Amino acid sequence: MAKIVAGIATSHVPAIGVAMDKGNTATPYWEPLFRGYGPAREWLAKLKPDAAIIVFNDHASAFSLQLIPTFTIGVAERFPIADEGFGPRPVPEVRGYPDLAWHLAESLILDEFDMTIANEMPVDHGLTVPLSVTCGQPAQWPFPVIPLCVNVVQYPPPTGMRCFKLGRAIRRIVGEFAGDARVVIYGTGGMSHQLQGERAGLINRKFDTDFMDGLTRDPAALTRITHTEYMREAGSEGVEMVMWHVMRGALEDDVTEVYRHYHVPASNTAAGLIILENGSGA
């Protein structure tokens, strides 16, 4: 029987990937950020999950404005690394997990989540930076990945509540999978940041801290944050945090916070990372 054993949420700032790819992680600017990723890597290496579901958003890489699916699940054997406009990141191709991905796709649709199914989907920094942050720079990623892509580029993204409910469904459906797999789920994006307009550079440490606290204390309250509140309080691109709710919804009601790291700035962004384990154990 398969089971979601733990959740990770992390920012997916492209500059973090560039810093790793160029070997700049020990510079005074980046060292404090990367130092905080060490314990997360150790935790994940010890957990040794069989697979990961990574909830992320595409940044005009696999999808353009021609087609804007709200939720997409990748069912391919492999996912190539996207060229986002400066060449593909020099990281390993991402291996898929078609058996579980198709099981999720079929069951989610029958459960009334209208998933888009992707047989081909290059993946960009939204998915690869979280892998880099938590796995370092291996020759191959240590586990297969099911990419779950959420639209946050064209307003409106799905609500936090919808994302949470999707997570709830994922938890149950993974549990019904005939195979045997311990699965970790990633929510990515955020935390507070604004990349556009005269208000670029907005950071809200209090909002971010309260949000991370709320994941264990009162996740239901977090699902009621409106898009306007995210944008006003956490910056226009802070609305990416709806994706963290998919991760939280996929865990048990009772979770334990294992680790957190928060650092400002990573380029224009407040970089946050949190690890949650189910109360019943990983």
Place this chain on the structure above:
Amino acid sequence: MSTPPDYESIPGTYVYDARRGRQGYQLNMFCMSLNKPENRARFKADPAAYLDGFSLSAEQRRTVLERDWLGMLRVGGNIYYTIKIAFCDGLTFQDVAGMMSGVPKDVYAKMMLAGGRSPDGNRFKPAPGGTDHG
């Protein structure tokens, strides 16, 4: 048109909603084409000729050719798309963010190192129904 959405009260912010989606489609699809290295080379070699292949408005065309980053947002540009022009120029996201917020690069970088732009005083436009960002 119904009442303006509540996020219009956020200052200095261009939410990519239906209105901007209609206005900016061609501009952003031009940016999308820059995901291909051969297109980047053609755009760099002759920007004006490359833009002839897309149905941009005169103002959209001007903002691209002049690298008016804020202007692009005002004519329907989406930052996840327009940033691809900056990548073509060898600029970073932080370079462009600084330019959009109207301060020199080092001033913007210092602000970020000091914890970023505070939300205090930046949550609402100054006057009720204040200036429209276009």
